[in-house]
Structure formats: C-alpha cells, structure tokens
Amino acid sequence: MTSGERAPKPETCTMTRRLLTVCLFHFALLTGLGCQQKMAQQPYYRPYEPADFFADGRSSRPLEAGVVHRGQHLDADPLVTGLTQAEWARFWRRAAPATKVDVTAATPPEDRESAFGAPRFDPRPGQPHSNPDVQIYVTEFPFEITGADLSRGAERYTAFCAGCHGPLGNGKGKIWERGFLKPTSYHTEKVEANEPDETAQIPLGVSRGYWKWDISIPVREVPVGYFFEVITKGYGQMPDHAAQVPPADRWRIIAYIRTLQLSQRAEYGKLPPDIQQKVNAGGRQP
Numbered sequence: 001m002t003s004g005e006r007a008p009k010p011e012t013c014t015m016t017r018r019l020l021t022v023c024l025f026h027f028a029l030l031t032g033l034g035c036q037q038k039m040a041q042q043p044y045y046r047p048y049e050p051a052d053f054f055a056d057g058r059s060s061r062p063l064e065a066g067v068v069h070r071g072q073h074l075d076a077d078p079l080v081t082g083l084t085q086a087e088w089a090r091f092w093r094r095a096a097p098a099t100k101v102d103v104t105a106a107t108p109p110e111d112r113e114s115a116f117g118a119p120r121f122d123p124r125p126g127q128p129h130s131n132p133d134v135q136i137y138v139t140e141f142p143f144e145i146t147g148a149d150l151s152r153g154a155e156r157y158t159a160f161c162a163g164c165h166g167p168l169g170n171g172k173g174k175i176w177e178r179g180f181l182k183p184t185s186y187h188t189e190k191v192e193a194n195e196p197d198e199t200a201q202i203p204l205g206v207s208r209g210y211w212k213w214d215i216s217i218p219v220r221e222v223p224v225g226y227f228f229e230v231i232t233k234g235y236g237q238m239p240d241h242a243a244q245v246p247p248a249d250r251w252r253i254i255a256y257i258r259t260l261q262l263s264q265r266a267e268y269g270k271l272p273p274d275i276q277q278k279v280n281a282g283g284r285q286p
C-alpha cells in the first residue's frame, strides 16, 4: 500500500461480508432444495393408456373433423393425387432415386414437373408424354357428386377461389382489381360486358400450364385431375391450397367450376322443360 492510499473503512467491509453471506445462503437454499422444476413432474398418460376424463375412455384424442392430412401426398389414391394409378407409379419409380433435380433440356418431364410444378406433358417428339392423349390426370371424379357436394363446392369456391377468379370464374376477382395477375378464365368467351381484353398472348380461357408445353386446351376441357393438381400444388403466381382445402372439398370445388363453365354454354334443347320455361319467361331467345 502506498502512502497516499487509505485502508477501506471497517463499515464497508462488514457490508460486503453481509451481502456475500446473504447470496451464499440463497444459493445453498436453491441447490439444497434441488434444481428440478415442477414441470417435469406433471401427470401424464402413456400412449394408448385409458383415461376416465373423456367419455370414450381414451386419453389420446382423435383428430378434429376437417383436419387436413399433411402426409396426403404419400397416398396413391386418385382421391388425393388427381393422377391415374399408372402415372403415379411411373412418377415415383423415377422420382425415388433422384437426389437433386438438374433442369436441363434432357431432364425427363416428370423431374421438370417436380421442379416447376408444370403439367407433365412434354412437347418434344418421341417423349413418353408428347402425346396429349396419354392418361395422366384422372378424367372422372373419384366419387359421385351430389347436389349437396355442389352446394359445398360453391361455398368453398366463394371462400377460396372467387377472390381472385371472380364469382363467374372469368378471372375478375377483387384481388385482380387491385393489381394481381389476371387468373386464367374458365371460359373461352367473355361473360361480362365490361370484361377487358386479355393482354397475354394466350387465347382467352386456354390453360396456361398446357400452353407452356405447346398444347392449346381450354380450361373447360382439361381433365379434372389437372384442376386437382393446380389446387394442391398451385400454379405460377397462384398459391397452393393444400393446407386450406382438404381433398374431398377440392373435388367439390372442381365440380362447381364445371357447372360454372356449363352455365355459360348450356344448350337450350338440353335444359329440363321447367328451366326452359324460366328462360322463356326471362325473355332470352334460345
């Protein structure tokens, strides 16, 4: 100690000692009681263990109705793929050994499909899918569509699709009005008087996915399985709806879109007599 420095005052020393003692006491208290938190000792059930709490006696609760099954893509049923069984098997035979998708001109169409989400047709001559007649997407609904299914489809369409595609399916939804890309029209003619002209190179109502593969098919004629794939995976700027719309509802929406399409092209002669009368009463000429 140099001459200028003073020794600490005795009071300060006592206070520091007291503080130290208090800290040590708390530390000893905590360790003495053990560090295990109470959370670790909560009551719990082992898997499949019965429980009195619920009326059905099960401790594991069943899924809520309407929960969307996230593993649905692993199932080969057309109900959840929209693909024919043959196409599904062929796709997975190819996809399984693939590690990384390298997209070059020589890349097989199915690998490109998994990279881009585009339809599986390939316009290059000699390719297994250069023929649009190849059955890739199912053309039939996987279950019989009833009136109730159509009503549900209409309701779900309004909730999930009409915002962009418009209530009539001509792509004039509210989202488009606010600047989003105009979705493909489901119709090949304009269905509203003030419908603007298409700016794209693709003719009105022709599927853009198929067009990419040099195939010109109106959305009106694409197989229902293609719709299913677009809803499930999304297409271009359209987001996918796999997590929001369960598979059965996707088919119901597609069925409703088919009725929307039919409503613009219904043949007078094929209408039931009572509807014909209504048309006549409305002053529309057949």
Ligand code: HEC
Residues within 6 Å of the ligand: 157, 160, 161, 162, 163, 164, 165, 175, 180, 181, 182, 183, 184, 206, 207, 208, 209, 210, 219, 227, 230, 231, 235, 236, 237, 238, 239, 241, 245, 253, 254
């Ligand atoms: C956020 C807006 C939005 C929603 C919601 C939406 N779509 Fe789309 N949809 C689009 C756009 C935009 C396109 C065109 C995409 C492109 O060209 O990149 C499109 C394209 C499509 C196509 C045609 C693909 C083709 O080959 O041209 C189908 C079929 C379709 N949508 C069905 C649906 C269905 C069914 C729903 C409801 C479940 C739905 N969409 C919901 C914006 C939307």
